[in-house]
Amino acid sequence: MPETSPNQQALRGIGSWLTLRAQICPEREAVVDGERRLSYAQLNQRVNRLARALQARGLAYGDRLAMLSYNRLEFIEIIMACAKLGLVLVPLNWRLTAAELSFQLGDSQTHSLVFDPGLAELAQGVMQQAELDFCLAVGQEEALGAHAYEALLAAQPGDEPQTAEPVTAEAPHIIMYTAGTTGKPKGAVLTQANSLWNAMNLQVDMEFTGADRDLLVLPMFHIGGIGLFTLPMLYVGATVVIQRTFDPAQTLELLRQEKISLFFGVPAIFLFLIQSPGFDPEAFAKVRLVMSGGAPLPPSLVEQYHARGIVLQQGFGMSEAAPSIATLPKEQALAKAGSIGRPLFHLQVRVADAQGEELPRGQVGELLLKGPNIMNGYWNRAEANEEAFAGGWFHTGDLARMDEEGFLFIVDRKKDMFISGGENVYPAEVEHAIFELEAVAEAAVVGLPDQRWGEVGRAFVVLKPEHKLDERQVLEHLAGRLAKYKIPKSVVFCEALPRNAAGKVLKNALREKGV
Template sequence: MRGIGDWATDRARLSGDKVAFVSGARSWTYREFDDRTNRLANQLRDRFGVRRGDRVAAVVPSSVECLEILFATAKLGAIFTPINVRLAAPEIAYVLADLGAELLFTHPAFAQAGAALNEPGVHVREVVSLGDQYDELLAAADPAPVQPVSDRHDVAVIMYTSGTTGHPKGAMITHENLRANAVAVVSAFGLRSCDVTVTALPMFHIGGLGLYTLPFIYLGGRNVIMPSFDPVAVLDAVVAERATQLLLVPTMWQAVMAVPGLEGYDLSSLDCALTSGAPAPASVLEFLARSGIPFREGFGMTECAPSVAVLDSEYVREKAGSIGRPLFGIETRLVDDLDRDVPVGTVGELLVRADNVFAGYWMRPEETAHAFRGGWFHTGDMGVADAEGFLTLVDRKKDMLITGGENVYSREIEVVIARMPEIREVAVVGAAHEKWGETPVAFVALHDGSSLAAEDVIAFTRRHLAGFKTPTRIEFVDALPTTATGKIQKKALRDRLLG
């Protein structure tokens, strides 16, 4: 089976005059996209010496150019790594050094990428800046079609995990992983070639590529690409392009909800609103329900390219809090510490096995072997299944608290506290306790204009949960620290407690 580099060629043949991408006032057809990826691939090979297995990195905004770099490297059998544009120079340098990147694409807006080149261990040979240099590179290129050399099991993308608990690791995602994910997404969501999506998640995040960008290229849909997230711009794009599918993480949905005059936007074109990346608070789910737009909650991770499970529209109320059931072709298990299946209703670690599950961690064979013990990928997420197979996550395995000998799952506490109408977002972490070993501490951000006392939150929680699960301390914050993909950085909260 061929690699994803062929997707551009096939789409040019089947959908050549169809608009593939819209960004600002400009649009690209599938034929133009294939031509530009061929031009770039020829330059990468002939001018920069990029060969199969070489690593090409990019610190660039979400853009058609970012996708051109991905597909050009894919045609050559090289490996593409988009790097988080919010990282500081030393953090970018760590990724470049760990990756062994030989070529780097940058953007003038991200000066820290240039500074990273001077850090120890970085050995990038060539740097190309988007803008005039990039445009001149393509204009001077040979437009001859490039015959892709990738095998389906070759690594197409190395996507670095968010690094919320330490140095990020590079997840090796193969061409087959991306194809299998696209097939699963298209099937699960009933996507059509006439569908239009607004890509608001950053492309250095697997959600920005795997949902929905690459599946839309696979089926020939239209991507409206946002270089960065702006809630008004997203709403404008949905209206102007009559978007049918929209994925936003919960913090993005909250920003959309806060747009003045929201009721004046005609969102009736949307067939589905999807929330993923973090558990959605009740306020977001209530907003989506009031909007009348069918909505789903999805769960995925970098290592699964990213799809694992989805809670379909008809179950979002009945199974509130669940991540749903695994997508077609994806196997899951819940196991104990000895990798034995746990009974229905019992908490266990979530394991996944499917064609979209990654090939392992870059240059980390021991961690890869540990993650894949028994032939299943161990996600580190703790969950429980009901009799109908619906999964509910209760915590990350490493985030579980043990207080007085009892296992306490922070997600369970967060769900309860989030029911309070004054609360915008909440995160629970464990703090050292002289008597109990650990005790729950809740970090809480309130809606504008709301007020609460710590005693109110504690009392509310105690009415719904056992005493040992009730936070002993409430920390009010303006906002919770998050990664660029909207995930709460619990390590930063734990560090705050230590500080």
């Protein structure tokens, strides 16, 4: 694991952002959540009240605090109150079961929970299975025996909380549990410095200003909902407009109504938007940056948006990088469709062989990272950390290649590649070819055991409404585009693909379904 440098230790914690913003631009709009609109002065005061309330309940530096909630103002307040006190936030994915969430609480030794009353049933299940000392229900009313959030805030003054010692950027800030598609999920420990450098990387790349208005659609229990671009907006003094959960019609309305300038989503969001009966390119009139990440972006979807006059850019990141790694410049979005772009400013990358040695341009190897936005390590996972940081670089598990101009292309996840008849097959390549078919809305390819070839591909395809396609047509389309060993031996049509909260297809579920 990388060590924290003396210079990094001297950096102030990110909780200071609100303190400073309340002085520099107190009246500027910070957060919009439905009818609630808070200035930076108001947001800072509420965060101070919350921090003092948490202190009054005995929470101190290094303690973990879990948040189970839809996107809302209070989620941002919890993030920043944790930053001011040096607490460690454990965001909980409300799409998981109470048993899965209880594992994360037990693994991270978290004994305090803040929950959204809209998730009371799930919260109750968690309370019954986890060891909790303190629970807080968002809103005006007590729920499930938990304290009322607003009542605790009202009992505290709004001036800055005092801590035993200054909270610096070296403080652990978030334990973000990975999707856990295989085995038990691991908690990536992100420091406040990781979030600072993520904001700085994006600021250099995208030139954020205080005039920007970001639409927050990704769930905040995912690192994308926090780092793209919620925390960077607070860093530059811009505005975050919150959407509780994604709904295409509401998203399009918020883009128009709130004069949104920045919009980040996953490919599934952009697919559902453009397929929505109410899709209107005019909704994007004020949006200067439309970016996709979290999963491979099909070039065909980029072309669909381009045909509507919208530049859809590709970005790439992961929880362990807080999360940003690379972005594709706007002027290259169509010409280099399929590329994740170039590495961000304060980050080193290497496409490496099995020994960690850098490969020549054009060759496929594992993507390795080194930089100040990379996590400290996985919580309480010594063996995983030793493997992840072998040779002093973070091993992403992604197979990539870099072209002569320095643009990166993710070939596939290392674990998703399969070998058929001795040849490597990268499912993402096959999926991109399937996406060329007009009738295809979604596609995923997995390798399944085969007595003759070792493994063969199976394609799972979701069709657009009122479109028809059969297996023969898919295979004939691929026959002239891919080598024979890459072509799936079967095609299964389904209504939807299983996805995690980040929009990534759960290929392990498809493999289990296919065997």
